[in-house]
Amino acid sequence: MERLDEVGTLCDLTHMPSVETSLVIDASADAIWKVLTDFASYDAWNPVVKKARGRASVGADLDFVLQIGPIKAPIAARVVEADGRELRWEGPRVRALSPIARGSHYFRLEALDETRTRLVHGEDFGGPVFALPWKVLGPQLEKSYAALNRALAREVERRDR
Template identity: 40%
Template sequence: MRTIRTAVEIDASPSAVWDVLTDFSSYPAWNPHVPHASGDLRVGEAVDIVVRREGGKDRSMTVTITALEPERRLEWVGKLLSPRLFEGRHTLELEPLGEERTRLVNREELSGVFARFATTDEPERDYEAMNRALKTRVERAPSIA
């Protein structure tokens, strides 16, 4: 198994981060790694996503929401034919750091026969780009008082 793990601290509440992270319709405006996501945000539901890799081709796939804890965790799983061939479990966790600061942990666990081909630093760069873009989007959003 291979784990990709990145993190970023965002100057906003977990609620504000969650609102942007779960607004799939806004992904094209800010998300360089997953520029498209559509579907029902409910455990067990299928979501269509497009994954963009720096210097690579866009890849469309359908993932299944496996965890949804408002303002805490969003998780989905995608697989290639069978989990034995390839499975990616993508988890986005929000850790409150006081009232107006949040740490986002952006992690994916890759398993299966083809997981060994994801051994370069490219996935980390893509996840870090997504983290930076989310931080920028949330911190620039007008606060509602």
Template identity: 30%
Template structure:
């Protein structure tokens, strides 16, 4: 099994980070890596997701939410083409830190027959996409928090 993990500390309370991270309708306004998510944030829900690692045209996937702990974590499992070829379990986990800060941990575990080959080709671009998303989430939440919003809900 292969894994890519990144993390970042956000100077914003956990509930505000969760609010923005789970507002799928607004992803295209701030997220350079996951530019679209359509679907409900519910356990077992199927999502329509467009991922765009840097330097690629991107890919459409239809993962299913497999874990949901409101305010802390959600995961999905998706596959490329057919299950067992290239499967990924993507996780977003938030940890509450002292002084109103939050750590975002974004990981994906890959498995399947073509996982080593595909990750050899796009693994570094995928990691760069995670990091760009993390930084964009941090910047957007911190900006909104400084502006006095009590929630990190999208600006009108």
């Protein structure tokens, strides 16, 4: 199915957009996991996910404010993976909104050795809300997620001192 986006180009609604970023961090996967799952500390270091409340356990509710540039959006998600190497949450929890807009946000930790880990951070999106403005939203999300990665690395290194 194809539709016109706001600049008049075709976008394919059968292939929903995604963003994936990565960064090698000079720390163990365990050290990164501790910071990544410490939601209460996100306000101190995280430029994208603010006011996070919840637990990093499968089935737990996670509430936060997503800040992408000047836009702030309250998010109600559910943790679907939390095994020490991958943290993934999906939202919205309100099922009525899922056909319109949904996301599966993930962080994967790939140990390169005992002191270096590749962080793979991204999100898979679904629903027509994301398909139409993707040419504007996609690059902004990628930039914001990369900034989150760098902030996470700084926070892990700060705590490791």
